[in-house]
Amino acid sequence: MIKRFLSLEWKQFRRASYFQKGVAIKILLFLAVLYFGGIAIFIGGIMFFGLKKTFPDIDPIVMVNNYLVYWVLFELMIRYFMQQLPVMNIKPLMIIPIKRNSVIHYLLGKTTLSFFNFISPLLFLPFTIVLLFQGYPVVNVILWFFALMCITLSINFLNFLVNKSNTVFYGIASAVIAIVALRYFNIFDITEPVGKIFNGLYNQPYLAIIPLLMMIGLYKANFDFIRKGFYLDGAISKKVKEVNATDLSWMDRFGSVAPFLKNDIKMITRNARPKQVVLMSFFFLFYGLFFFTQKMYIEEMPYLLGFASIFITGGFLLSFGQLVPSWDSEYYKLLMSQNIPYRQYLESKWYLMVFAVIVAFILSTPYLYFGLDIYLIIAAGALFNIGLNTFITLFGGALNRVPIELDTKAKAFSNTNGFNPTQLLIALPKMILPIIIFFIPYHFISFNAGLVALALSGVIGILFKNFFLNQIEQVYQKGKYKTIAAFSEKK
Amino acid sequence: MITTSNLTKAYNGVTVLNIENLDIPKGQSFGLVGNNGAGKTTYFSLLLDLIQPTTGHIKNKDILVNESEDWKPFTSSFIDESFLIGYLTAEEYFYFIGELRGQNKSDVDALVSQFEDFFHDEILGKKKYLRDLSKGNQKKAGIVAALIGNPEVIILDEPFANLDPTTQIRLKSIIKNLAEKQGVTVLISSHDLLHVTDVCERIVVLEKGELVKDLVTSTETLKELEAHFAGSELV
Numbered sequence: 270m271i272k273r274f275l276s277l278e279w280k281q282f283r284r285a286s287y288f289q290k291g292v293a294i295k296i297l298l299f300l301a302v303l304y305f306g307g308i309a310i311f312i313g314g315i316m317f318f319g320l321k322k323t324f325p326d327i328d329p330i331v332m333v334n335n336y337l338v339y340w341v342l343f344e345l346m347i348r349y350f351m352q353q354l355p356v357m358n359i360k361p362l363m364i365i366p367i368k369r370n371s372v373i374h375y376l377l378g379k380t381t382l383s384f385f386n387f388i389s390p391l392l393f394l395p396f397t398i399v400l401l402f403q404g405y406p407v408v409n410v411i412l413w414f415f416a417l418m419c420i421t422l423s424i425n426f427l428n429f430l431v432n433k434s435n436t437v438f439y440g441i442a443s444a445v446i447a448i449v450a451l452r453y454f455n456i457f458d459i460t461e462p463v464g465k466i467f468n469g470l471y472n473q474p475y476l477a478i479i480p481l482l483m484m485i486g487l488y489k490a491n492f493d494f495i496r497k498g499f500y501l502d503g504a505i506s507k508k509v510k511e512v513n514a515t516d517l518s519w520m521d522r523f524g525s526v527a528p529f530l531k532n533d534i535k536m537i538t539r540n541a542r543p544k545q546v547v548l549m550s551f552f553f554l555f556y557g558l559f560f561f562t563q564k565m566y567i568e569e570m571p572y573l574l575g576f577a578s579i580f581i582t583g584g585f586l587l588s589f590g591q592l593v594p595s596w597d598s599e600y601y602k603l604l605m606s607q608n609i610p611y612r613q614y615l616e617s618k619w620y621l622m623v624f625a626v627i628v629a630f631i632l633s634t635p636y637l638y639f640g641l642d643i644y645l646i647i648a649a650g651a652l653f654n655i656g657l658n659t660f661i662t663l664f665g666g667a668l669n670r671v672p673i674e675l676d677t678k679a680k681a682f683s684n685t686n687g688f689n690p691t692q693l694l695i696a697l698p699k700m701i702l703p704i705i706i707f708f709i710p711y712h713f714i715s716f717n718a719g720l721v722a723l724a725l726s727g728v729i730g731i732l733f734k735n736f737f738l739n740q741i742e743q744v745y746q747k748g749k750y751k752t753i754a755a756f757s758e759k760k
Numbered sequence: 761m762i763t764t765s766n767l768t769k770a771y772n773g774v775t776v777l778n779i780e781n782l783d784i785p786k787g788q789s790f791g792l793v794g795n796n797g798a799g800k801t802t803y804f805s806l807l808l809d810l811i812q813p814t815t816g817h818i819k820n821k822d823i824l825v826n827e828s829e830d831w832k833p834f835t836s837s838f839i840d841e842s843f844l845i846g847y848l849t850a851e852e853y854f855y856f857i858g859e860l861r862g863q864n865k866s867d868v869d870a871l872v873s874q875f876e877d878f879f880h881d882e883i884l885g886k887k888k889y890l891r892d893l894s895k896g897n898q899k900k901a902g903i904v905a906a907l908i909g910n911p912e913v914i915i916l917d918e919p920f921a922n923l924d925p926t927t928q929i930r931l932k933s934i935i936k937n938l939a940e941k942q943g944v945t946v947l948i949s950s951h952d953l954l955h956v957t958d959v960c961e962r963i964v965v966l967e968k969g970e971l972v973k974d975l976v977t978s979t980e981t982l983k984e985l986e987a988h989f990a991g992s993e994l995v
Contacts, residue, residue, distance in 0.1 A: 527859075528856055528859040528860060531856075532845070532848075532856060535847060535848060535852070536847055539847040539889070540847055599842060599845075599846060600842055600843065600844060600845045600846070601842070602808075602810055602839065602840075602842045602843060603842065603843040603844070603845070605808075605809070605810060606808040606809070606810060606832070606835075606837055606843075607832065607836075607857070607860050607861075608832045608833045608860050608861050608862075608909075609832070609860055610829070675846070675847065676846070676847070676891070750810075750811060750812045753810050753811070754811070756842075757842060
């Protein structure tokens, strides 16, 4: 029976839409996997030496154990937002004479092969190997690693429950908030006792049985949960959420684009996929930390500053904007046959992106910590984003004809929507243009001249808004039939 | 109202629709019947400029649909679920369509309230997104949305499929009323010969993209149609 399942699974994999893309994409995806895997292995490998160098007094393994709790929380959060649950696939299996138990075992077993379960081993296996070579006690180290893997799988199963049951979600969410708040207000630092627990796991290797039992327990809980709800309207059904209608009539002041703006806001707040994008764009805000914390970038590669500043305020713009017509792919025919001028549709998307850049800019105020220069370059980058990047992104969207399922989370590494050579070509000016605009005046005149040039390019873009929108509208009009046909293709 | 001339649509050299001449006058209730693949939906898609004609053109109130967008303000349609916005509630969807067609909230409310019995209390005020409604209820919402904003031309593809009997009967009276009393040109397609003959003044039969029959509905029409389709099944 398992063999049958596996062959079904193999077919699903081979015939998935993302696998049938061109060779170039496959290679790129492969490289991306290698890249991220490589980074994880690399970090895992140097972690020991890095920690030893930075904190010579503390044993690296103790240090790792002390902060492991954050890794666990991080993993839980990432999984909650990113990991897709494989539940829907069992519908066709329900009426076939297969024992329910084996379907459920299979289903749960399948989740262990998720990409997210490999991050931890990729990170901690090299670390463990280094520990072994450094002469740490073999039994302790290996059982510690084993315990970590059990914890990873526990998180995997916990995530399933969290996603399926509101009580579990709110319970865990409030626990996490409490932990962070207690630490923030210096009332109680959970890292210490939890660190002790992890250190205990290392020092008393037989304790590894606790995570093992925890994993088994969670597996059992999942099993019972699915077993009980093995009906179309039970655990495998999509949650039917009750509508939380918000009054958006204040947006009517935006005139003719208001209906679209209101609709877009609803689209973003009510669907899984756009929510994910918003979350991602929030992470983009921290992108600057990579650059501004390193003296090297500021002093030796200042042209990269323009690059960084684009990303800080442009996260939403880049990730949402590049998929612009696709967001409406589910009802594109309606939009095309309704009383809608294309122009208004595009303009409303433009306003949305501008709004997002402004919000991101306000949120980026803490970068003032790195000095006024840095803050000003973020401001100039924001202007560039509003004035030019929005248009480049909208233009690129016209070439993108991949339908999006709004209420399905994107799978890690299968998210190749809008990932094609043309899209990459379009992405280039978004990255390189700000570097050039900033660097040339900077190199020949001064830092401030670079700033002004970057800001000015944005202002010019805003002044020519109508011209740009007209051009983009024509591109969209031209591709209209192709886009409609592509969007109505069923996956 | 709607003139079709020399219209063909071909995919990879295979002609799927070929209509030399078809005139639909204002205020007519027009029915399109045919087996699967006869070209009904293709014709409606061409009428809404969702696909490009290979040759020929359609004029909607003297406007070339594939060149100008000016037919949109007075034309409305419901073809399939892709005309619904899944993450809106039925009310929000109606208001959205209303806004697009220059109707304010109370206009929309007034129109929708006429169809309360049509909804059987299953659509309005249910705090449910359209994507969570059953197929039949989705269809009802889509059809009612197509009536918003006093359109002069209404295009409905298979409006009777998936509907419960009560609603089918109610929909028939709505469509009749639109064409007879309000002068709206209504185009519907259906597989159900009985419904079409009940509702439409004129019925056109498509077969493999060709127009094979053009009938003014009379008491004989249903029999004639049944004979036609029974016969073509044997061939």
